[in-house]
Amino acid sequence: MTLTGMMLIGAESHRGRNGEIHAIDPSTGAKLEPAFDGGGAAEVDRACQLAWDAFDRFRETAPEDRAVFLEAVARNILDLGDALIVRAMAESGLLRARLEGERGRTVGQLRLFAAVVREGSWLGARIDPALPERAPLPRPDLRQRRIPLGPVAVFGASNFPLAFSVAGGDTASAFAAGCPVVVKAHSAHPGTSELVGRAVQAAVAECGLPEGVFSLIFGAGSSVGTALVADPRIRAVGFTGSRRGGVALMEVAAKRPEPIPVYAEMSSINPVFLLPAALAARAEALGKSFVASLTLGAGQFCTNPGILLAVDGPDLDRFVASAVDALGGSAAPTMLTPGIHAAFDAGVAALAGNARVATLARGLDGDGPNRCRAALFATTADAFLDDPALREEVFGAASLLIRCPDLESLRTVAERLDGQLTATLQMDAADTGAAAVLLPTLERKAGRILANGWPTGVEVCHAMVHGGPFPATSDGRTTSVGTAAIERFLRPVCYQDIPADLLPQALRDGNPLGLWRRFDGALGRH
Amino acid sequence: MTLTGMMLIGAESHRGRNGEIHAIDPSTGAKLEPAFDGGGAAEVDRACQLAWDAFDRFRETAPEDRAVFLEAVARNILDLGDALIVRAMAESGLLRARLEGERGRTVGQLRLFAAVVREGSWLGARIDPALPERAPLPRPDLRQRRIPLGPVAVFGASNFPLAFSVAGGDTASAFAAGCPVVVKAHSAHPGTSELVGRAVQAAVAECGLPEGVFSLIFGAGSSVGTALVADPRIRAVGFTGSRRGGVALMEVAAKRPEPIPVYAEMSSINPVFLLPAALAARAEALGKSFVASLTLGAGQFCTNPGILLAVDGPDLDRFVASAVDALGGSAAPTMLTPGIHAAFDAGVAALAGNARVATLARGLDGDGPNRCRAALFATTADAFLDDPALREEVFGAASLLIRCPDLESLRTVAERLDGQLTATLQMDAADTGAAAVLLPTLERKAGRILANGWPTGVEVCHAMVHGGPFPATSDGRTTSVGTAAIERFLRPVCYQDIPADLLPQALRDGNPLGLWRRFDGALGRH
Incomplete structure (x- = not known):
């Protein structure tokens, strides 16, 4: 696949007009081709509108369909073959073995999240059935599930060009939750980002999902990222990088008319x-x-x-x-x-x-x-x-x-x-x-x-916590690695006396999705 | 019980020096006795230090002990008898039947949280056992549980002098999570607050818990509340009140050297x-x-x-x-x-x-x-x-x-x-x-x-969500009513290859607490 230097706004390739970004091969200092043209307010607006338009449909995809999508992203990344590794080596100075391992981790976490989506506990289904005879007041029928927050802005990390960038942990967990994603590529590895971005874009099309499920924007400096976090259609942020960068995004998010959560993994001396x-x-x-x-x-x-x-x-x-x-x-x-x-x-x-x-x-x-x-x-x-x-x-x-x-x-x-x-x-x-x-x-x-180990080496599994109190992260209640990362992008909704045919599948009588649900407080596959 | 007008700082009664607060009987406009003396920086400091000192011990109380404590609070509130109802009627203008119902709800939610604590799912126990033979790298033993955030500041609400004030939903869920609580009493019902506060204080003593598990502070105006939210030993905030008040606390919390979550339930037109x-x-x-x-x-x-x-x-x-x-x-x-x-x-x-x-x-x-x-x-x-x-x-x-x-x-x-x-x-x-x-x-x-119902009437149960996107609340990922409210005060910690005798009970082999745990991703009573 030849690199085009173009952004991916929904299904389209789009050339920016805000300055050129060149990757540098840090082992030589040489500028790498092609130039990647930076985006601006217009691209942020278009990507966010597409993401917003895609949200209601994407969030209601059946768990199996969303899992298949995550697996398609993984497969398409593998199908990029050695070109991905070669480009990532040139852009990052990292060695082949490390990047091949990182690709394995990236693909592995996409597949792990597919399994999480299928298992369904993330839906947090709870049912408290009506008690019509209760005195002094009857209890209505109350059911709870979790729904995704909305479109998520993801910032690629410099130090994990695959596992914490375009289709890395933040993107995988946001997709798993049912959130469209707009990625701001890290300017250190735009070519790697374009390659992985095309793999995601193709998976969206193959799975028949609305194009706005994924966009990829380039931008030097902080203006594109700031505009993205300030956009009212963005409802959460995933970031891995410096404390300065993370705190700046926290401030943008807190000053919005509607503040949103920022999950920034920032600074730790371990x-x-x-x-x-x-x-x-x-x-x-x-x-x-x-x-x-x-x-x-x-x-x-x-x-x-x-x-x-x-x-x-x-x-x-x-x-x-x-x-x-x-x-x-x-x-x-x-x-x-x-x-x-x-x-x-x-x-x-x-x-x-x-x-x-x-x-x-x-x-x-x-x-x-x-x-x-x-x-x-x-x-x-x-x-x-x-x-x-x-x-x-x-x-x-x-x-x-x-x-x-x-x-x-x-x-x-x-x-x-x-x-x-x-x-x-x-x-x-x-x-x-x-x-x-x-x-x-x-x-x-x-x-x-x-x-009796060393902290480097972060296993992608169910029990991992890659998080911690500020300033390690902006929100110590969460993790950015491991399956619990999906929790970051969900919120609960309660349905009271809603007619059966309007209830979401997760909450219907007979448990059509075969979920673990909490019934009158007791966990079971009711 | 005669009202003293004094604050409760740990096990002590304490007279403030910062102005007098009088409750008003809104049905007559008459000033009610006694005067309640407001606290200031010294009382905030002392209450926060006691809460901090109590935290490590309180958070590791066995689930059964914490449940017994919640039940003791409930019993002591009932033991206040009609004096509580009479004082609350005078301070709020609410009718007897309503306040008796609200007392039932308050006691009921304390007991419901006792059941939640015993059931133990809030611990979020996850175990991914070691895979020593895995190639290319073995997997360490990884276990996750959730621990409480730390001392919580709770602001009493004017419109629920019992169910969302001193021993209301925020306090009950924070205690259930293992967080000491410092309550800022609402100045509209200081007498009700003192009565309930003494019930909580007595329960702390009866259960042999460290005195800092609970303190109650009075204060007119916003300075005591601001000082409380700014105090570095406070790690989360529960608030029910106006949008202006909630947003002000969000700003104080965001500007701390270490920002903390604010759970403010503010404004909704339903x-x-x-x-x-x-x-x-x-x-x-x-x-x-x-x-x-x-x-x-x-x-x-x-x-x-x-x-x-x-x-x-x-x-x-x-x-x-x-x-x-x-x-x-x-x-x-x-x-x-x-x-x-x-x-x-x-x-x-x-x-x-x-x-x-x-x-x-x-x-x-x-x-x-x-x-x-x-x-x-x-x-x-x-x-x-x-x-x-x-x-x-x-x-x-x-x-x-x-x-x-x-x-x-x-x-x-x-x-x-x-x-x-x-x-x-x-x-x-x-x-x-x-x-x-x-x-x-x-x-x-x-x-x-x-x-086909009306929104007034919020059932305290497992499936309830009393929350919603901003400005209904400061954090739409949560609920302030119902058992899921406990989640607000927890964060995950992962233990990697920690020797068995140092592991918390929740994560030990053999499942001594009989918890639902996620073992290699699969839920069960492993």
Whole structure:
């Protein structure tokens, strides 16, 4: 498939008039062809109107039909073949194996959401039958289901050109809920976006769905995204990116005449607690596996382990020696964009220049532009508590070790942390007491707590939470990865004494969809 | 129990220093004793600190213990006996039968939430077991449960001195979720608030819970409420009241360093569609039953039928004649407060003075202060679409009939409505087609759709939705009445490879709590 540089507005390909966007190959700095023409107010308006026009029909598609659509999107993405991988490699600097894995994850989560749609619990069906004889007042027949919120604006993420971009987790969960989607492509990978966008567009047509179920808009800068979030026909937002970007969208959404929910996954430093017995037992191994997690994908993961906390002492010194050794020999992979690379270098320079921070190790220097030279720093608990700058995320392979005087100080630091996507405990059986003391704090601070692993690697499954209190996300009540992500795009509606032939299938007597339903409060396949 | 006029800060009674609040008997205008002394920053700080200190322990109480606590609150409220009803009558102008019914509802919803807590589905337990053999990467053990958000600020509502005030729906659902509650009492019924507050305070002590689980603060004006919502230890807000008040709290919450959810139930005009066959069959009966719903409790319900829509013609004239007759003979009950009465009179005067609005009927004049003289107005669809002022809620027994030229115009008007708590269809079998056309619009606009009833009367049950898109509420994804209200105060946490003895009970192998859990995606009592 030849790239056209055109946007996808419903079933049409559409050339923009607002400036040219060129992808850059970050491994060379070279501009990639073709040019992608940016959209503006007209494209936002047209895409939103089509999405709105499609909404009532799309939201009432039968679960089976919506599942088939999600599977068609997955199949069409696979059918793009190697061209997709090659283009994504050029636009992102990510390696083939990583992108093939990410494609598998993208396709897998579309199929997982198809299964979720078929299973039907997301409909939240509840029936409280009438009690006509009740005194003093009879009870009417009351039935509840959940319906989708409306068209959703999705912002592609730079660091997951497949799994959190055009047909990534936000789009898959919004489609699953029955929401049309208007994607604002990330300008770092417009070609990848066009390819995946065409796969989605084709699936919409193949499934006979209204064209407005999906549109894809390009735009440099923030004006297209702002216009999209401000559009009255958009009813929710999915975003993965910087705290600055996410907070800006939250403000736009809150100032609308009708405010809407923004699900922004933004900023996390993912604390790792190295507990004493674990350090005593396996300091060297921990040092090595930590560096492997830190440097994976040039550290460009939301769940990158950005701070380590441990009680100071000889076991921690052994950990440091091992980590310094591993990190000192780590190669410098290409980062996603020149902007991300510049921000990484600035963040590392700020830490290196901080009088209360020691530089423990740097990775190998890179050959070529935009290379991520890994960095490990150390500071004290007091310095960390004094200086809010040390709590800010440095996106990339940089981490800060906080040497704490005692276990109590670990907890004090934990209590002062901002909201996090993850918190990790490295622990042995003898650390159980210390872990139990930390756990309530970590539950209040993070969306996911893990033991004896590393936070990078986010399983797409039913029990996953990729979320957490602000500023990790804009809304800690949700997750953006895993099947519970569908809940973000739904709201309940109650039907009181509605005649049987007007009731939605999910709420009809005889349970035609075979759903789990709550009947007078009791769950069953009634 | 003698009223003291003191606040309840944890286990203590506390006298405020920020001005005196006196309840007014709206039926006479007389000031009621005693004076209630307002709180300030110090009381907010102390109550929030106690709530914060109580949170980790309260949230981990066993479901059975939390259920017993809710039941103790209910029992203690009943034990207040007639003194509660007498004081609430004096402070609200509401009649004995209504307040006795409201007490039954308040106690009933506390007991219903006790049952919800015991049943345990609110924990949202999910388990995806480890797949150590999976290639290319093994899957860790992943388990998810929901935990409460943290201390909740609850604002008592003027129009439900029992069921949506100190121990009302917001407090019951927050307690059920495991959140400590700090109540800002409504200044219209401080004595009722103190009585109920003492019932809650006693239940906290009887159950051996930390004192910070509950506090009650008085305060005239908005400064105490603003301080409460801004306090970093408060993690969610429940509010029922005016749009102005709710939006102000939304703004305070959004501007916090860490924004929090606000569940504000604010403003709704609850459209009722009188469809042609229903009008033809029973215009007179509909007119009478409409007036009964409109004037119930002086119209001081969030679900009061504030607008009627129908196709103009002789059948509608019969409805109008019947409604005018019923309304013209309706007595003028006392309204809740002088402020609400003044706002009602101003809203009615504005409608009466609108050149495009006709006054169809007024109720009987009242004898005494603060009487609600019911009002019925009429206008055209064009006028309604032209003038946004006609879409504003007039709190009290006032309603506006919109005479539409045809069925299509009914739908056009419906599409232009703001978000609503309810939408009602009066329909016969021959109206099914027209109702089916309206239904998708009503689903997008309202939280509850009812047929052949009236929107007043909100059943507390599992399937109820008392919510709806903005401005009906601040967050249309939720309900403030019914068991699903517990969802508002929870967020998911994922546990990855956490050792068995550190896992919460809800997620342990063998399912010690006997919960419905999702195991590898499949629901069951695994």
